[in-house]
Amino acid sequence: MLAKRLALRGIDIDPVFTGEDAIVKAKSQRYDVAILDVKMPGIGGIELERKLKELEPGMKIIFLTGHGSKTDYETGSINAKYYLAKPIQIDELITILQEVTG
């Protein structure tokens, strides 16, 4: 649904539902930004960030999280430069996307 909302705003987006699928996509195409949940089926967001950065060091990562655990807290406040707490405001996400893509 988030992907559809972004697409309605003219953003070219490839939604995937697992970290493994994200890696497959990132191997076949170059992406400017990845929007990741901290908790995802299979590979978690933190591990996925590391793998995506190996494939595309310039890729910007935006984390979405419920900010409810120590791991999420550390991700949001220390490691992740771009971080949105759920439920997100779509306009806030658009602003960050514009910022990271210059």
Added chain:
Amino acid sequence: MNNTIDFKNNDDLAFFGKVNASISHELKNILAIISEAAGLLQDLGQKIELEMLKTCSQDIVEEIQRGFTTIKQMNMFSHSADDPIKKVNLVDVVDLIIALGEFLSFACKVRFDSVPEVAPMVSTCPFRLQNLIYQALVFAFESAGPDGQIRVAIHPQPNGCAHITFSGFGSNNARSFASDKTNKIAASIGVDIREAGDLKSFDLIVPENVEAGREH
């Protein structure tokens, strides 16, 4: 008189706080999906197609149902602190803690197999037993890594006690579940922690009666 509460070393309080934080995380996820579905409906306005309307409403219904389930689990967990000693169904306790454990951001898959036909009933401190099972799951998640699959099984014994077996850890992170903290929690409810020699699995041996376990 010392009025200081040692929050950091209060295992029970730390456990209660951690579980409640993970439940709030799950509820925020549920609300986030409902919020996205409502936002999409708002974005589309009168241009919405029937199929999209059906998909969004179905998502909202499913998430509300998931929210009710989560709140029911939260309620069961909260009431586990009502009685210091109570007779509980071990399968229900393990089931609840697996569900709560899966809310953690670093949780991997858990398969609850070897569930006995007749669930063992044990007289114990439900809150402490939940704490110990939760610590076991967290340990298993950390040992198995994000791609792992933890297996949990309950094996009732002829003497009335029951073994809860945790297995499925990777071989790279062989370390012991038994620590000062887990041993202390286990001893308080008469539970034995028995680890396999290769540290790839361990059992929590839960006595039929907490007092019998302590004597043992």
